Amino acid sequence: MVGHSGPETADDSRTHFGIFSPGVTQLFPEGHVIDVHPWEFNEVPVVIGAALKTGTPIVALHLTRPPITIPDRRVLGIASHFEAAKGAYLIRPYSENLPRMGTVVVQGTSTTNNLTKVLPKLDEEAINVKIVAAISPQLFAMQDEEYRNGIFSKSDRMDAMAVTNRAKRLMSDWIDPSISGDYTLSSDWDDRWRTGGTVDEVIEEARLSPEHILEGIRRFAADRNKRLSRLEVFFEQLR
Amino acid sequence: MNDLSSKHDLERRFAKLESQFDNWEKIKDCADQFIDIMLNYRQSGHPGGSRSKVHAFVATLLSGAMRWDIRHPERTFSDRFILVAGHTVPLIYGTLPVLFEALRLKFEQTGDKRYLVPDAPHRALYWEDLTSFRRNKGLPGHAEMEGRTLFLKFNTGPSGHGSPAAAGQALALKRAGAGEVKVFAFEGEGGLTPGAAHETMNSAWGLGLDNLYYVVDWNDFGIDPRRFSSVMDKSPREWFASHGWRVCEAEDGNNWESLTRALVELTNGANPRKTPSVMFMKTRKGRGYFKFDYESHGSPHKMNSDLFWKTKRTFIDKYSVRFEGYGEDAPSDPEDIREQMYANLKVVADVIRKDHALVDYIAETLIALGESVPDTPRTFKFDVSKNPLKDPRLYDFEHYPPELYAKPGEKKPNRAALQQFGSWVNTWTRKEYDRPLFIAMSADLAESTNIAGFAKDFGEETGYGWYDRDTNPDGTLLPQAITEFANAGISAGIASVNFAQKPYDEFNGFLSSCSTYGSFSYLKYGLMRLFSQVAQDSEIKVGQV
Structure with missing residues (x-):
């Protein structure tokens, strides 16, 4: 059990932040570990039950310190906490009435909690990003193709950004860092260890506050065409 | 003598x-x-x-x-x-x-x-x-x-x-x-x-x-x-x-x-x-x-x-x-x-x-x-004809007790949910199977990381408590000191003991759980790596950590 992870362990200073170290739970062959990152209370029993059921010998349960308000998923339009058993689920789907602007993959407690706070603002500004809760890459990989493509396809992966309470390189299960890394929001955004303080102070320094997240998503959405053009250049170079 | x-x-x-x-x-x-x-x-x-x-x-x-x-x-x-x-x-x-x-x-x-x-x-x-x-x-x-x-x-x-x-x-x-x-x-x-x-x-x-x-x-x-x-x-x-x-x-x-x-x-x-x-x-x-x-x-x-x-x-x-x-x-x-x-x-x-x-x-x-070699020691406590790991209720999270879930608007850390799950699962197996499923431990962080739940009461059901070599050898929470590396190995060791009647076919034993802060996870990697190899290759089935 990987407890008190992320910059949320702010009071204890950076000597106790689990930003990079929890990555060791990814250092196993595929199928040998189930990594689960529930972001709120109600997902915890769900992912434990789902992970145990797989019979996989090691289950790495990543949890965090600070209390957050349990979200009213119905009001927010977020999928049920039971969907966490599938490893990934939609916090916000694309609107069919607007051009698509890319996928935001979010993982961690403060990060997801803060992101949910800016959902109304995204609607207000007509920012049409899909938002996916990244709970467990292994549980997600066990779902059928239709589900996986419906939630987060391989194409989505090429056109995504991450918001994470871990280091950006630890999100490689979800995003392709060659372009997505430029938009990813993480505590190590400037490749420095964060300092300590209150949770709010450290989250601000980590640029994971609601304001920073909103700003990061705005930039990501605005750059959609530029991003796809960069991808096309890559393909051209390959041809 | x-x-x-x-x-x-x-x-x-x-x-x-x-x-x-x-x-x-x-x-x-x-x-x-x-x-x-x-x-x-x-x-x-x-x-x-x-x-x-x-x-x-x-x-x-x-x-x-x-x-x-x-x-x-x-x-x-x-x-x-x-x-x-x-x-x-x-x-x-x-x-x-x-x-x-x-x-x-x-x-x-x-x-x-x-x-x-x-x-x-x-x-x-x-x-x-x-x-x-x-x-x-x-x-x-x-x-x-x-x-x-x-x-x-x-x-x-x-x-x-x-x-x-x-x-x-x-x-x-x-x-x-x-x-x-x-x-x-x-x-x-x-x-x-x-x-x-x-x-x-x-x-x-x-x-x-x-x-x-x-x-x-x-x-x-x-x-x-x-x-x-x-x-x-x-x-x-x-x-x-x-x-x-x-x-x-x-x-x-x-x-x-x-x-x-x-x-x-x-x-x-x-x-x-x-x-x-x-x-x-x-x-x-x-x-x-x-x-x-x-x-x-x-x-x-x-x-x-x-x-x-x-x-x-x-x-x-x-x-x-x-x-x-x-x-x-x-x-x-x-x-x-x-x-x-x-x-x-x-x-x-x-x-x-x-x-x-x-x-x-x-x-x-x-x-x-x-x-x-004894077939079964007289003091052995398990009924190995029953295996909680085969019980679908263990995995049926949609029907876990309502106490395991919080209501919208309540303020709770997600780690507190582990305590609820731990106390439920070990008291449930106690009631249904007369044994705990999990043995848990932490590195002097049992309460802090909420892993202590595996020893606690759940509602009316009594938990097994802290393990004590003299006064409570039936406890399910080991009183470990600041020993992350050893805890990972002890956890792996616990899950490597299979009491099943057909150990080549199924695992029936304790699962284990150990906790520390995320920043110290590297201390647990060495033993998890070896346990993962055992789980892959050993014909005798092992459990889960």
Whole structure:
């Protein structure tokens, strides 16, 4: 059990932040570990039950310190906490009435909690990003193709950004860092260890506050065409 | 039993074993040769520490100190063996084929199924198998719990890593009411220098693991040329005694009398404080190998060199045998090398096969040892006809009790949900199966990380509480100190003990859980890596951590 992870362990200073170290739970062959990152209370029993059921010998349960308000998923339009058993689920789907602007993959407690706070603002500004809760890459990989493509396809992966309470390189299960890394929001955004303080102070320094997240998503959405053009250049170079 | 009668009892036990020394000496001689030949033709492996432990290993296997069944490594209540010094696995590869050969011959001669090793092509370790040493799909270079070496009960090799796994297995057995099953852990003094060893010494005392038996080969050398005694004060006596262990000593671990007296005391001596026990023995690293100490650690003699043939001289004289290519340079053709290796391994095997009295002794001793393994200890607490891991309710999160979920608007950390789950799952299995499912521990962070839930009440249902070696041996939360590395190993050890009636088909035992802060996760990786390998390859199913 990987407890008190992320910059949320702010009071204890950076000597106790689990930003990079929890990555060791990814250092196993595929199928040998189930990594689960529930972001709120109600997902915890769900992912434990789902992970145990797989019979996989090691289950790495990543949890965090600070209390957050349990979200009213119905009001927010977020999928049920039971969907966490599938490893990934939609916090916000694309609107069919607007051009698509890319996928935001979010993982961690403060990060997801803060992101949910800016959902109304995204609607207000007509920012049409899909938002996916990244709970467990292994549980997600066990779902059928239709589900996986419906939630987060391989194409989505090429056109995504991450918001994470871990280091950006630890999100490689979800995003392709060659372009997505430029938009990813993480505590190590400037490749420095964060300092300590209150949770709010450290989250601000980590640029994971609601304001920073909103700003990061705005930039990501605005750059959609530029991003796809960069991808096309890559393909051209390959041809 | 008072001191006098205890001494008398130990003396009586020792006297019964003295008559076996001649047979042990022959077994040791053959094991030595198997080690040398195997390493010579492969030009790889660890001769020094393997040879120095042969006396102790033979005596442990055949004296009755260890109750085990060579034919059935899966037997739940066999004593368990962990080669913490996993690099010395040639010790195992050299010794077990001597024993398996005797059984094979007796079965050939008599057809008596008592001598039959079920699924022998995959489970028995014969001398022919030594030709695959350190080759792909052959015998691994370090100790692995799989295939022909399921006798070994964990993957070992990284220094010190096997120690906490051994403690975890001892704990699982005790907690299940099978504390009469011993866990033997063979280690060298070098392997006692990593922090894992110290964490384990403390933990094993704290947990009251009186079924954990260390055998320490004190040869004073590792890989580098300095003696360990030049950087480690005092002796194994002080190292272990200061952690509360019961200590026995063999002045000469390569002498049958000295060794056997200490071994008898180790496994039969009084242990009123119910502590873990250790026997340490002074040995010479590289005994009989003509290169000694650090130089004998990790490389054999050059193939067919004069020194290699010198290691054959005593055996030739003693057993009147002739080795193929004796005194000659190594063949240049790989196929010729393989043929010579096979021929010379067979020379040793023939010494065993031609000694009918030795074969009878080995075979009958092994059968008697196998029959001494209990089917089920009287104190065993599990009903293994039922398995909570097969109960779909365990995984049916949509129908978990409502207390496991919070209402929108409540303010809670997600870690608090682990406490709820832990207290529910162990009280639920208590109610339904009269046992806990999880054994949990933390690094002095049980409440902080909420893993303490695995010991707590859930509503009206009573939790098992903190484990206490004296007052609550049924507890499910181990009172661990700041020992992340050991906790990971203890967790892996716990989940490696399978009580199922058909352990090749299913796992029925404790799952384990250990916690620390995310920032310290690296401290747990070493043992998880090894456990992951065990889970992949061991034919005996293991559980989940």
